[in-house]
Amino acid sequence: MAIEDDDVRDREVWTAVSRDWYSRASDKAPTTGRLYHHLAILARPNVVAQLFYYAKSLCVPIPFNSARDSILTLFEPIMAGTHGKLHAVDRALVRCHGTFFTGKGTEDFEDARNEFLSNLDLAVAKGARRWLEAGYQIAVTNLCALLDYGLPTNVLMRALDASTKDSPMPKIVIGDEPASAKSQETSETQKPSNTNDENAPVATATEAKDDVVDLSKHFKEVLQFVESTDTIVLSRLGDLNILSYLNVRLMFLHQMAILKGPGGAEVKPPAMSHLEASFPWHLLSLCLNSFAAGFETPKKYETSEFPRTAEKRPLPEDWAMRGLVWAEMAFPADHFSVNENMEEDERTFETPSMKDQRRERCLWLAYQIAQIETSEDGVKEGRWITYNAATKKFRPAAQYVSDVEICPPVTKATYEDVLLEEPTLSVREQENKKPTIQSAEKSRDSS
Numbered sequence: 001m002a003i004e005d006d007d008v009r010d011r012e013v014w015t016a017v018s019r020d021w022y023s024r025a026s027d028k029a030p031t032t033g034r035l036y037h038h039l040a041i042l043a044r045p046n047v048v049a050q051l052f053y054y055a056k057s058l059c060v061p062i063p064f065n066s067a068r069d070s071i072l073t074l075f076e077p078i079m080a081g082t083h084g085k086l087h088a089v090d091r092a093l094v095r096c097h098g099t100f101f102t103g104k105g106t107e108d109f110e111d112a113r114n115e116f117l118s119n120l121d122l123a124v125a126k127g128a129r130r131w132l133e134a135g136y137q138i139a140v141t142n143l144c145a146l147l148d149y150g151l152p153t154n155v156l157m158r159a160l161d162a163s164t165k166d167s168p169m170p171k172i173v174i175g176d177e178p179a180s181a182k183s184q185e186t187s188e189t190q191k192p193s194n195t196n197d198e199n200a201p202v203a204t205a206t207e208a209k210d211d212v213v214d215l216s217k218h219f220k221e222v223l224q225f226v227e228s229t230d231t232i233v234l235s236r237l238g239d240l241n242i243l244s245y246l247n248v249r250l251m252f253l254h255q256m257a258i259l260k261g262p263g264g265a266e267v268k269p270p271a272m273s274h275l276e277a278s279f280p281w282h283l284l285s286l287c288l289n290s291f292a293a294g295f296e297t298p299k300k301y302e303t304s305e306f307p308r309t310a311e312k313r314p315l316p317e318d319w320a321m322r323g324l325v326w327a328e329m330a331f332p333a334d335h336f337s338v339n340e341n342m343e344e345d346e347r348t349f350e351t352p353s354m355k356d357q358r359r360e361r362c363l364w365l366a367y368q369i370a371q372i373e374t375s376e377d378g379v380k381e382g383r384w385i386t387y388n389a390a391t392k393k394f395r396p397a398a399q400y401v402s403d404v405e406i407c408p409p410v411t412k413a414t415y416e417d418v419l420l421e422e423p424t425l426s427v428r429e430q431e432n433k434k435p436t437i438q439s440a441e442k443s444r445d446s447s
């Protein structure tokens with residue numbers, strides 16, 4: 001991994017060559033974390049890309065546990081304020097994940113979180129198409145944080161592991177005791193004493209000493225951070241540059257929604273039960289409606305068949321998701337095989353057709369989520385969102401309706417395109433028995 005520093009141009013050339021070789025190697029072994037660890041080193045000085053690759057190296061079926069030490073070389077200088085000049089949003093993102101990962105710097109976390117969230121919308125706007133790459137990297141990294149960077153004691157990691165087992169799920173207890181640092185100390189004690197394999201999982205979920213999964217204060221803080229990020233990004237109604245982020249988020253939600261419990265059957269998805277109340281379903285519906293407006297062939301996404309293009313070329317974020325523990329069954333078996341010989345630059349190259357492909361993919365994923373129904377008083381509707389095939393609009397389930405500010409759509413979609421097809425009262429409105437959701441005209445005035 002040593003590359004001479006004497007000539008900057010030589011270094012750039014050899015870094016690009018190394019990156020291409022490790023990318024090709026990851027094609028042959030997409031579930032091997034060691035390869036993503038090397039890509040993290042080669043991603044310098046892009047701290048967002050570094051964070052993405054380090055996090056991914058820990059959240060694949062064969063994690064590279066040495067990355068738990070290597071990632072500190074990214075966190076420590078930035079958390080100490082000794083790193084060189086960085087964009088505020090990038091610096092704050094790394095600081096937040098540094099606290100999530102190490103359990104340190106909690107006294108500064110609120111400032112870092114506020115700095116990230118207050119700069120995020122502007123970063124998306126200024127980044128324009130360039131934010132497509134940063135968007136899916138941030139989305140994947142945040143999801144790795146929800147998995148506690150691959151620790152087997154994490155509630156979602158245990159649900160993923162249990163889905164392949166015949167034993168019953170452990171009882172879930174809400175509590176506030178262990179934080180990330182303590183969890184990491186616990187994981188170290190769970191390492192098998194007779195192995196030095198740095199590629200081996202820290203421990204399997206069934207090897208945890210306790211049969212109780214604790215939704216810690218740490219998990220709730222990460223969940224709140226991810227929800228806040230979702231809210232800011234999804235508020236950019238009709239902005240095509242958020243589609244890569246949305247694609248990753250919807251893919252994850254869909255995989256969690258269809259995750260089976262032990263023995264292949266369950267009443268309520270064990271993973272989604274921890275996520276559903278902390279996702280902005282109402283805002284998602286408005287966002288989806290802004291993308292569905294003017295979509296010429298809705299039947300492309302109103303199907304159970306995974307959307308494919310004529311060239312069958314994966315989207316750049318598909319490569320980013322490939323190999324992750326939750327994405328193993330997310331794509332068709334041959335989704336990546338057609339283009340495995342593509343060079344790294346080709347994979348991330350944005351073609352004009354990708355904006356429509358992403359829009360179709362996101363609408364398809366949302367449509368699949370909407371097909372997961374619940375029945376109450378004999379009336380069936382989507383458990384989280386419902387799709388109206390007549391109006392081509394999405395709406396949230398009643399318990400997820402909230403009072404949201406409707407910003408002006410970024411693209412040609414109108415307020416009427418975005419608004420739900422029928423008035424739905426939020427929980428607070430139902431209690432007060434009077435609606436407060438803004439009308440389209442009032443929204444125009446406020447904007």
